[in-house]
Amino acid sequence: MHIQFLGTGAGMPSKSRNVSSLALKLLEERGTIWLFDCGEATQHQILHTTIKPRKIEKVFITHLHGDHIYGLPGLLGSRSFLGGDQPLTLYGPKGLKEWVQLTFQTSQTHLNYTIEFVEVEEGGVFEDEDFIVTAMPLQHVIPCFGYRVVQKPLQGALQFEKAQALGVPKGPLLGQLKNGYDIRLEDGTMIRSKDVTNPPQKGFTVAILGDTRYCENAVKLSQDADIIIHEATFDHSTRELASNYGHSTNMDAANIALKAGVQNLLLNHLSARFFPQDIERMLKEVKSVIPHSFIANDLEEFCWSHGNLEIVKK
Template sequence: MDLYFMGTNAGVPSLERNVTSLALRLLDERRSFWLFDCGEGTQHQILRSPLKLSKLENVFITHLHGDHLFGLPGLISSRAYQGGDTPLTIYGPQGLKRYITTVLELSESRINYKMDIVEHDGGTVFEDESFRVEAALLDHRIPSYGYRIIEKDQPGKLDTALLKKYGISPGPLYGKLKRGESVQAPNDKTVHAAEVLGKSKKGRIVTILGDTRPCPAALELAKDADVLVHESTFLHELAGIAHTYHHSTARQAAEAAKYAGVKELFLTHFSSRYKNNEQMDRIQQEAEAIFKDTTLAVEHVLYPVDR
């Protein structure tokens, strides 16, 4: 599991940074990647990345401001030309379906894969045997959501040597034992999962927030997360402007990370006024003064999400 940022700017792109887009790469877990927001130019950023559009499985849009979704119609259209023929599901706030269908209809764009658009008002928006994704409404000028991606605990490894001793070969019985069930060995011995199953692997939690002021929902989504991705549009000297425009400062992001008990904080969504290394260093220092394990997201860098 890795994070890969393809846009870290707020509002408009700059020569240094593109507008918001973030991939959660899940190659080991499900041989795919998920995309969180899709600002203008995202498909160009993907061309410069180790990602392949054919492996895109889900898109999660935080809110309907242009810097978070203007790249979506082009990406949807291009995906088919880059080998994408598997289903694609796009999640986001109310109005997302009308936006996508209108653009595709007026541009007479045709796609040759199954696409579902799921509008939500928060709660559990996705769940399968491996992951659950929860969403909650944040505090922004328009409905903006944060997402909590929960990897479910994985069963430990089976003691194959011991199973061989019991006469149990790979097959359906392995599956039952991994699910915690007891099975009958060929010699009629009852084998309990606890005897042959190692310690389970605890799942990871990644929280990715949309644009927001500090709010309780952000803290709930981030509680005990392994990684928190939080907007950091301004330095705290501009806290008044941040509040007026429904954004957060670096200090406020760090305070959220500390209060929620996360392990690592990634800052993104920087105002285009911050261009040089000195200014970016100030953002880093402001957050680190409160929460040490802070990283300023850099585009086209892979960040592993460790267990």
């Protein structure tokens, strides 16, 4: 699984940071991409990546502030122009469907695919055989949600030599065993999948939080996750502003991760008030609490593999 940040700034774009959007790249897991928020110029940011809009299967919106949604109509329209014909599901708070449909109606935008709208409330918003996504309300100045994405346990690898020794021939029966199904051989022998496969492997869990003050729901969504993606609009010296505007400081994010028992923290949604030396200081402060922390930059990509989170080298 890869995470690529398309915009890491707060409120409005700056010369160094676009507004909020990130891509959860599930190309190995399901051949698709999930987008979280879609601020202004997100599709322009995508031009600088390997992301293909037609591969975007789901878009999760945390809240309806402009720096999180103003890029959505353009991206959805371009997805159609670029050959995207598969259905797309759009998740978000009440009002998102009305806004998108009114925008399309006013601009006479026509799509070559269908959009399923899911109005997010607290609880499960999506589940299939591979993933579960749940949402909880956070504490911002308008309704805002955080999302917890859980990959279900992965089927253990097939012990090919052991299966052969039990008389399983090459062919589709091996595939059935690998996929967790018991089989019966021609002579009537029953072979159980669990006897010829390794134990299931734990999938990943990532918490992607929208704009929020420090709150308990952020801890609940993040509990024992592998990765937290958390805003850091302010720092400790501006903590009163953070509270007034429904945002968090860098240390709020660190304390959420600490309380939730999470070792990997990615910070985004930084105010343009901070200069590079401020960013370095903020990261140093966070690392004193959560050593494996990063402050993400636009277009930066992170890879989660074998229990480790690392920056993808360009």
